[in-house]
Amino acid sequence: MAEWETVIGLECHVELNTRTKMFCACHNEFGAEPNTLTCPVCLGHPGSLPVPNREAITRIVKVGVALGSEIAPHSLFHRKNYFYPDMPKNYQISQYDLPVCVGGHLDVELPDGSTKRVGITRVHMEEDTGKTSHGSASGRIHEAESALIDYNRAGVPLVECVSEPDMRAPEEAAAYLRELRGLLDSLEVSDVRMEEGSLRCDANVSVRAAGTDALGVKVEIKNMNSVRSLERALTFEVDRQLAALEAGEPLVQETRHWDEDSGTTKTMRSKEEAFDYRYFPEPDIPALEPEEAWIEEIRRGLPELPRARRTRYAEELGLKAEVARVLVADRAATSLFEETVALGAEPAPSANWITQDLAGLRKEAVVADAAAEPTVGPRHIADLVALVADGTLSGAGAKRALEEAFRSGAAIADIVENRGLRQVSDAGELGAVVDRVLAENEDAAEKFRAGNESVIGFLVGQVMKASGGSANPTLAQELLRERLSR
Numbered sequence: 400m401a402e403w404e405t406v407i408g409l410e411c412h413v414e415l416n417t418r419t420k421m422f423c424a425c426h427n428e429f430g431a432e433p434n435t436l437t438c439p440v441c442l443g444h445p446g447s448l449p450v451p452n453r454e455a456i457t458r459i460v461k462v463g464v465a466l467g468s469e470i471a472p473h474s475l476f477h478r479k480n481y482f483y484p485d486m487p488k489n490y491q492i493s494q495y496d497l498p499v500c501v502g503g504h505l506d507v508e509l510p511d512g513s514t515k516r517v518g519i520t521r522v523h524m525e526e527d528t529g530k531t532s533h534g535s536a537s538g539r540i541h542e543a544e545s546a547l548i549d550y551n552r553a554g555v556p557l558v559e560c561v562s563e564p565d566m567r568a569p570e571e572a573a574a575y576l577r578e579l580r581g582l583l584d585s586l587e588v589s590d591v592r593m594e595e596g597s598l599r600c601d602a603n604v605s606v607r608a609a610g611t612d613a614l615g616v617k618v619e620i621k622n623m624n625s626v627r628s629l630e631r632a633l634t635f636e637v638d639r640q641l642a643a644l645e646a647g648e649p650l651v652q653e654t655r656h657w658d659e660d661s662g663t664t665k666t667m668r669s670k671e672e673a674f675d676y677r678y679f680p681e682p683d684i685p686a687l688e689p690e691e692a693w694i695e696e697i698r699r700g701l702p703e704l705p706r707a708r709r710t711r712y713a714e715e716l717g718l719k720a721e722v723a724r725v726l727v728a729d730r731a732a733t734s735l736f737e738e739t740v741a742l743g744a745e746p747a748p749s750a751n752w753i754t755q756d757l758a759g760l761r762k763e764a765v766v767a768d769a770a771a772e773p774t775v776g777p778r779h780i781a782d783l784v785a786l787v788a789d790g791t792l793s794g795a796g797a798k799r800a801l802e803e804a805f806r807s808g809a810a811i812a813d814i815v816e817n818r819g820l821r822q823v824s825d826a827g828e829l830g831a832v833v834d835r836v837l838a839e840n841e842d843a844a845e846k847f848r849a850g851n852e853s854v855i856g857f858l859v860g861q862v863m864k865a866s867g868g869s870a871n872p873t874l875a876q877e878l879l880r881e882r883l884s885r
């Protein structure tokens with residue numbers, strides 16, 4: 400059996416969250432009533448003229464600078480010609496051989512903790528198309544009785560980021576996509592919501608004999624709407640290609656569609672049907688020739704990028720690598736953490752509360768579709784950390800206080816008082832509870848005296864329960880041992 404090597408490259412489409420569309424003044428907004436955000440320009444009426452959105456160009460330059468790309472001194476818009484009902488001009492304004500950003504790289508943290516540099520081929524600017532919904536009970540295009548078109552998305556600024564074929568496994572591609580999403584999120588250029596389509600990803604994948612340079616037969620996969628489906632689709636596709644190669648069956652260069660339900664990829668169109676887009680320069684828009692000083696200004700204004708932030712959190716603030724990774728992947732969590740630490744809170748426990756308990760509560764609220772007003776702020780987290788550190792709150796008591804704060808937004812100190820969560824660290828007060836627990840669990844006490852050490856855990860648990868979670872567990876154990884050894 401030959402040794403094979405997988406080769407993967409990704410093309411990611413990113414909708415920018417500018418206030419207005421790419422070439423007109425229509426609002427750029429997700430989820431509005433269909434066909435309410437349109438005008439003659441984005442509907443492609445004859446004689447209407449496109450005017451590039453300066454903010455969109457600023458943002459693509461920001462992306463390029465963050466990826467270490469060269470910002471082209473001269474780039475051009477081209478018309479990409481093809482017919483599709485959701486594209487009323489019958490061409491898309493895109494870029495061809497002169498994109499805004501050329502080259503660059505993204506350093507990706509792999510699941511094993513190592514870092515891999517993935518090359519960026521180009522980043523170019525274009526406009527999005529409208530959105531077609533097929534009217535059929537199954538939602539499947541070939542069973543549709545009608546198609547509905549929403550032009551609100553037509554003309555939304557779209558950045559396409561093309562990677563080099565540098566990834567060697569589906570997990571690497573997933574890690575790249577996560578890293579890119581985090582980078583774009585930190586730049587605040589896009590909502591990067593894969594489920595809403597503001598970040599979309601196509602993958603090119605082929606398999607070749609290890610040690611060779613020539614690329615195998617390339618297959619493009621479309622329609623993956625989460626990092627997980629990207630990884631699943633690539634895993635399926637690599638296995639499919641390997642099986643064909645091992646069996647000596649020919650592979651065809653084609654575009655395949657990922658079907659989430661069946662977990663398989665299916666042929667969409669073969670190479671024979673490939674379009675000829677007949678690119679030519681867009682005559683209505685002059686070349687983009689950004690000034691060096693303007694690019695420098697954008698470079699200086701870049702925020703701390705995720706990779707640098709993770710390193711700082713781990714090396715300077717003492718966070719575990721995994722915690723730093725989870726924290727930095729979420730912009731809201733990152734700012735809450737920064738604000739909490741700015742209040743003087745210990746970084747490590749603050750990060751744990753934010754990435755574990757608070758994240759858990761938020762997830763539950765999303766599942767329950769509860770109104771998700773941000774009720775927990777930096778003061779809450781800082782107070783929790785301080786009260787656990789000085790022994791006022793036990794871990795269990797702190798969890799209850801956080802839950803209450805998440806629901807009501809009340810101050811931690813008030814919750815601790817009103818709910819009686821203050822940890823009982825008074826030997827006299829807790830001693831009474833311990834005596835009661837021992838009286839009620841004579842069997843367990845006997846077992847301990849007979850040498851069964853592990854029973855102590857059960858007894859501490861009983862004390863915690865009897866005290867309503869307010870006992871100091873360390874003190875409870877001490878008092879138990881002291882009484883049991885009498």
Ligand SMILES: [Zn+2]
Pocket residue numbers: 420423424425436437438439440441442554
């Ligand atoms: Zn418009």
